[in-house]
Amino acid sequence: MNIKIKKHILILIICIIGYLTLDYLNIPTLLNLRIYNINNDFLSIFINSIIVIFLYIITYLTIDKKSIEKSKNIEDIYKQILINMYNDCIETINLCCDDYILKKIVEKVDGNTPMIENKLVNNLIKTPFESKQIILDFAKNGDISVNTLQNFLVIETDYRKYINMLILCYDRKDYIEPLKIDLLKKINTEVGVLKKQL
Secondary structure (H helix, E strand, O other): OOHHHHHHHHHHHHHHHHHHHHHHHOHHHHOOOOHHHOOHHHHHHHHHHHHHHHHHHHHHHHHHHHHHHHHHHHHHHHHHHHHHHHHHHHHHHHHHHOHHHHHHHHHOOOOOOOHHHOHHHHHHHHHHHOOHHHHHHHHHOOOOOHHHHHHHHHHHHHHHHHHHHHHHOOOOHHHHHHHHHHHHHHHHHHHHHHHHHO
């Protein structure tokens, strides 16, 4: 609750206590004031109305604060999930850069069957993006900005392309290296943006 509203609530409470004190101690009569001219029913209705308005404002601000906290939590969750997925991509890319590991991966790929049917290739492509459905659910609810979702989908597509080309053209580093550099640049840029927002 901000300071301005707290100040108004304090003034209201002081006024109500002041009125009740005046009424209870019957101070106007002691000062020879004619209190029968004061409309107590109107004053009572006015004070009750002010109290209801302030209660409404307090309730609204409390609900609004909770809503903002919930929205911030959702934002932090999806950003952390994205960062984790991007870090998994970087780990897989670094793993595949090892010549021995890459050679073993290529040996396990049967050139006579489509790559999409190869379990190892599918695992390399899909494993970093196991939480993709969570991100898509957040996007459906409107919790993720269009730009963040678009960057995610571009990185996923580029990552898939990189892994496929790495296996198909494993002996052509001159072709693979620019793809890797471009992909890592996109991932690191997006991770940097997400970390700043956390």
